[in-house]
Each structure stands twice: as C-alpha cells, then as structure tokens.
Amino acid sequence: MATVRDHSHxxxxxxxxxxxxxxxxxxxxxxxxxxxVETTRERLGRIDTLINNxxxxxxxxxxxxxxxxxxxxxxxxxxxTLDLVRAVLPVMREQxxxxxxxxxxxxxxTLCPPALGHYIGSKAALETALQALxxxxxxxxxxxxxxxxxxxxxELSRDWARPADDPRPDLIDTLYEWVGSQPxxxxxxxxxxxxxxxxxxxxxxxxxxxxxxPDGTAWVATALRDPSRRSEQDxxxxxxx
Numbered sequence: 013m014a015t016v017r018d019h020s021h022x023x024x025x026x027x028x029x030x031x032x033x034x035x036x037x038x039x040x041x042x043x044x045x046x047x048x049v050e051t052t053r054e055r056l057g058r059i060d061t062l063i064n065n066x067x068x069x070x071x072x073x074x075x076x077x078x079x080x081x082x083x084x085x086x087x088x089x090x091x092x093t094l095d096l097v098r099a100v101l102p103v104m105r106e107q108x109x110x111x112x113x114x115x116x117x118x119x120x121x122t123l124c125p126p127a128l129g130h131y132i133g134s135k136a137a138l139e140t141a142l143q144a145l146x147x148x149x150x151x152x153x154x155x156x157x158x159x160x161x162x163x164x165x166x167e168l169s170r171d172w173a174r175p176a177d178d179p180r181p182d183l184i185d186t187l188y189e190w191v192g193s194q195p196x197x198x199x200x201x202x203x204x205x206x207x208x209x210x211x212x213x214x215x216x217x218x219x220x221x222x223x224x225x226p227d228g229t230a231w232v233a234t235a236l237r238d239p240s241r242r243s244e245q246d247x248x249x250x251x252x253x
Contacts, residue, residue: 013052015066039066039092049099058107061213062100064093064114069131072173073183081173082130089134094141101149109153111218113209114142118160118228121221122235123244127187139221146220157212160232161224163191164200198227 014025015037022034033055037048052059067089070081097112104110119125120136139158146156174184191197208224223229235244 013056015048017066037066037096039088039096042095045096045099049096049103053103059100059103059110060107061111062097062104062113063209063213064096064112066093067115067134069128070173071127071131071184071187073127073178073180074129076175076178076180076183077130077173085130086134086137089131090137090141093138097142097145101154104154105149105152109155111155111157111213112142112145112149113157113159113212114138115159115161115205115209118162118223118231121160121232123241125187125190127183143220155218156220157218158221159205159209159212159224160221160228161200161205161208162197162228162231164202164205166202196227196231198225200225200228 014032014034016022016025016034017036017038019034019036025034026032035048035051036044038044049059068085070077070085072081093114097114100110100112104112116135116139117132119128119132120139124132124136142156142158149156172184174181192199205224208222212218212222221232223232235241238244
C-alpha cells in the first residue's frame with residue numbers, strides 16, 4: 013500500500029505493480045491518517061511495516077527563515093510523522109509485532125551543514141523521539157529503524173528562505189557547491205536507497221539506525237568517534253571560515 017497527497021501520478025506509480033494499491037494521506041490531516049490506516053488494515057488484514065518517507069525541506073539559514081517556515085517544517089517532518097506512527101502502533105500491538113521505519117539523513121547524526129538547520133533539526137528531533145519509541149514498544153515485538161541516506165537525487169518538495177535583506181545571499185549556493193565537492197559524500201540514487209530500505213525490512217534483526225551506502229556509514233562513524241565535533245568542522249572550511 014502506497015500513500016500519496018496527489019493522485020495525478022498514480023498511473024506511473026502503479027505501472028508494473030500489480031500488487032500495489034494507492035490511498036490518499038496528508039500528514040497534516042488527522043482524518044486522512046485514520047482513514048488510510050483503516051483502509052490498509054481492511055485490505056491487507058494487518059500492517060507489518062510502516063515506512064515514513066513523507067516530508068519537505070526548508071533550505072536557508074536560521075536567521076533567514078521565518079518562524080512560520082520553521083514551524084511548517086516541524087509540523088510535517090516531526091509532528092505529522094509521529095501522528096501516523098501513533099495511528100499504526102495499536103494495529104501492530106494487536107497483531108503481536110511490526111516494524112516502523114523513518115527516513116532521516118546522515119546529517120542528523122553528524123554536524124549539520126549551514127542552510128539546513130531547520131530541515132535537519134526536524135529530522136534529528138524525529139530520530140530522538142524514535143529512539144525512545146524503540147524502547148517503549150519493544151515489549152510488543154515492534155521494531156524501529158531510522159534510515160539515514162546521504163544526499164539523494166530526488167525532487168523533494170522544498171521551501172526557500174531567501175529574504176530581500178539576506179545577510180548571506182550566497183549561503184544556499186555555497187551549500188550545494190560544498191555538498192557536490194565532498195569526496196566522502198555520494199549523491200545517492202533513489203532506487204539504491206529503496207533497495208537498502210528493502211534489505212532492512214527483510215532483516216530478521218533490523219538495526220536501530222541504518223545508512224544506505226558505505227560512504228554514509230563512514231560519514232556517521234567519523235562523527236561518533238569524535239565527541240568534540242572538530243573533525244566535522246574541518247569539513248566545512250568554505251562555509252565557516
């Protein structure tokens with residue numbers, strides 16, 4: 013079962029997928045969440061796996077972003093995602109188990125690059141909540157996995173924070189240039205990320221956190237080895253120097 017906010021792309025989504033159904037869901041609409049969960053349970057009889065991949069990115073500096081933009085980021089990426097998780101948990105608990113996955117980013121586990129503070133902040137908050145959830149639902153046989161891809165070549169919905177009086181008008185362009193120039197950052201293909209997620213779902217003992225490529229694992233490992241974060245700061249000389 014796939015969920016969408018826009019049914020105009022259903023034909024492409026369903027092409028060659030005879031066993032896939034599509035249902036409308038908006039993370040900001042509690043009624044749509046309840047309806048989607050109920051429809052899925054009615055059609056499939058159970059919900060073994062929930063993959064949270066919805067969201068959008070606010071690109072821009074902390075000073076440049078408005079409070080409304082920042083709140084909208086968290087409403088979707090944090091509160092909306094947790095609303096869906098809470099709606100599914102009773103189903104999984106009743107059936108004796110399940111697996112909740114949420115797509116985050118390697119940057120939520122490492123030093124956050126400038127111009128991504130609110131986006132990564134929403135993902136980091138979600139990761140912290142899901143870490144607690146993993147312990148809370150373990151007695152019911154429910155597993156939780158945080159999926160951490162690196163930069164992915166997708167058409168993620170974005171909002172741009174570029175005010176007329178921007179003190180750093182080059183910040184966003186510099187960010188994208190930096191991401192593309194890092195030898196330790198692989199621009200991942202969405203199909204490869206999907207395959208990595210399928211592998212985690214098929215794992216009988218899934219991890220709490222899973223990166224989707226070796227470069228991503230190495231990027232996170234560097235952060236975990238250096239609590240001072242200095243080695244990460246050294247990766248951002250053109251942005252911070």
